[in-house]
Amino acid sequence: MWFVNFLKSSIGKKSIMAGTGLCLFLFLCSHAAGNATLFSSVSLFQAYADQLHSHPLIVSVFSTGLFLVFAVHATTGTLLFFQNRKARPQGYRVKTRAIKTPWASMTMIYSGLFILLFALIHTAAVSFGDHGRIGETIATLFSSFFYSSFYIFSFLVLALHLSHGFWSMLQTMGANHPRYTLLIHRLTYIVPAFFLILFTSIPLLFFFGTGR
Amino acid sequence: MKTIDLELEIWRQKDTITAGQFENYTLKSISTDMSFLEMLDVLNEKLTREGKEPVAFDHDCREGICGTCGAVVNGIAHGPEPGTTLCQLHMRHFASGDTLVIEPFRSRAFPVRKDLMVDRSALDRIIQAGGYVSVNTGGTPDGNSTPIPSATAELAMDAAACIGCGACVASCPNGAAMLFTGAKISQLCLLPQGQPERRERALAMVTTMDSEGFGNCTNERECEAVCPKGISISNIARMNREFVKASFLG
Numbered sequence: 001m002w003f004v005n006f007l008k009s010s011i012g013k014k015s016i017m018a019g020t021g022l023c024l025f026l027f028l029c030s031h032a033a034g035n036a037t038l039f040s041s042v043s044l045f046q047a048y049a050d051q052l053h054s055h056p057l058i059v060s061v062f063s064t065g066l067f068l069v070f071a072v073h074a075t076t077g078t079l080l081f082f083q084n085r086k087a088r089p090q091g092y093r094v095k096t097r098a099i100k101t102p103w104a105s106m107t108m109i110y111s112g113l114f115i116l117l118f119a120l121i122h123t124a125a126v127s128f129g130d131h132g133r134i135g136e137t138i139a140t141l142f143s144s145f146f147y148s149s150f151y152i153f154s155f156l157v158l159a160l161h162l163s164h165g166f167w168s169m170l171q172t173m174g175a176n177h178p179r180y181t182l183l184i185h186r187l188t189y190i191v192p193a194f195f196l197i198l199f200t201s202i203p204l205l206f207f208f209g210t211g212r
Numbered sequence: 213m214k215t216i217d218l219e220l221e222i223w224r225q226k227d228t229i230t231a232g233q234f235e236n237y238t239l240k241s242i243s244t245d246m247s248f249l250e251m252l253d254v255l256n257e258k259l260t261r262e263g264k265e266p267v268a269f270d271h272d273c274r275e276g277i278c279g280t281c282g283a284v285v286n287g288i289a290h291g292p293e294p295g296t297t298l299c300q301l302h303m304r305h306f307a308s309g310d311t312l313v314i315e316p317f318r319s320r321a322f323p324v325r326k327d328l329m330v331d332r333s334a335l336d337r338i339i340q341a342g343g344y345v346s347v348n349t350g351g352t353p354d355g356n357s358t359p360i361p362s363a364t365a366e367l368a369m370d371a372a373a374c375i376g377c378g379a380c381v382a383s384c385p386n387g388a389a390m391l392f393t394g395a396k397i398s399q400l401c402l403l404p405q406g407q408p409e410r411r412e413r414a415l416a417m418v419t420t421m422d423s424e425g426f427g428n429c430t431n432e433r434e435c436e437a438v439c440p441k442g443i444s445i446s447n448i449a450r451m452n453r454e455f456v457k458a459s460f461l462g
Contacts, residue, residue: 006459010388010428011418011452080428087320087387087427093221093234094313096287098294098383098437105432106385168431174456176449 013076018172020073021165027066032198038138038205046135053131063127074116081109104164111161118154142206155199159192166191215241216308220255222267223315228323228331234313244304248291249274249281251303268327276300276440279375282382283328284315289379289438297377297440317382320425321389332378334424335392339376341420342413343396345405358404371398373441380435380443386427391435393421394451395443401454411462414454 006012034052037045053059097106104111129137141147167188170176175184217240225232239258242251249271256266272280276297283298285291291301306312316324321334360368372395380391397414400406406413429448436445 009418010422011455013428084386084427088318089320090318092284092287092315092318094287098288099433171431171449172452174449174453176446
């Protein structure tokens with residue numbers, strides 16, 4: 001009962017967002033590491049994919065877990081969005097923000113839903129495709145201007161989402177201490193920039209024909 | 213004496229159940245030495261002389277320490293000057309010809325009573341739930357018998373600077389009261405006197421905060437930016453830790 005009460009509380013819901021956010025962040029790290037093999041060659045990436053899919057139990061456990069984490073993160077985020085709208089039934093005539101850069105925090109629900117759309121398209125095109133020819137699928141997909149542009153735009157949205165989400169996750173987990181403030185402030189820029197550069201390089205690599 | 217002329221758009225509402233609307237007023241020759249509330253006093257004297265209903269607004273000490281005053285001026289709680297309550301906001305920060313849109317603090321938990329006056333008793337109920345220490349009667353203990361590190365005392369004092377004005381709720385895009393509750397939980401949990409009721413306090417105050425109809429914090433940092441006392445969101449992080457510990461460890 002105490003656990004249900006915790007989850008239903010405002011801080012409990014924040015903790016769900018932070019906990020699932022951390023899982024998704026760790027997934028992004030592992031995904032980025034796998035993708036980095038494409039900088040070497042398509043055949044190395046294909047070997048990595050083959051190795052991964054030679055352990056069907058691990059793949060099914062992790063993909064089901066990832067799906068659940070994603071679903072909980074998206075559902076709780078949407079629930080919070082609607083609950084928070086109700087907390088101020090009548091808004092202000094003048095809508096001014098006191099902080100200078102509210103764009104990422106203001107657009108979390110929209111950037112989040114866009115990432116959900118991207119994830120659906122990406123999994124349909126790649127994850128549920130032929131794993132034995134995944135390297136070729138990637139190379140063909142990214143040689144298309146439309147697909148490359150869509151992916152690059154999605155990575156920009158992901159960076160925007162992370163620029164608030166990463167810091168917000170640490171704040172919710174109570175990681176707010178003067179000794180680490182500067183490091184956390186820097187990571188707020190470094191983490192989204194890292195993923196943006198790494199993920200964006202791959203479609204660019206293939207679009208400009210430099211991918212092997 | 214430097215004076216300015218102002219156009220005012222003020223939210224007027226007869227009572228909680230009647231719908232309100234904005235009304236326009238023109239004020240001429242307002243001294244820049246006046247406080248914002250004194251400017252409203254001048255408006256109210258003018259309205260009274262004209263046989264009209266004066267604008268109702270909350271105020272008490274007018275020294276920036278009681279937390280009674282507060283309104284949203286041009287979209288910012290307590291007006292555009294950082295670290296200032298509305299009573300300590302002076303008209304020298306405005307220019308002649310400015311239009312000021314003055315609205316009450318808006319939140320589901322803060323019903324408008326009249327014009328710019330809102331009922332902030334929801335914050336009182338959060339305090340009643342656990343924002344105190346139970347001290348047994350008896351002889352006064354020696355101050356030196358409860359040593360407190362200077363840095364800890366400073367953190368507790370920083371949190372205790374909260375005057376409970378509600379600007380954090382008014383400015384939060386979600387109408388959350390986490391800065392207020394975080395400050396009140398922090399000031400007590402940091403000190404030895406707050407230890408015996410530490411866990412119960414965190415649970416009771418957060419539960420009451422949720423039941424009063426405030427929104428959920430999404431770490432927007434607006435509360436910290438408008439707080440007239442500079443309360444840091446590190447107090448929210450501390451409250452998160454306190455609540456998680458209290459929930460999981462009892």
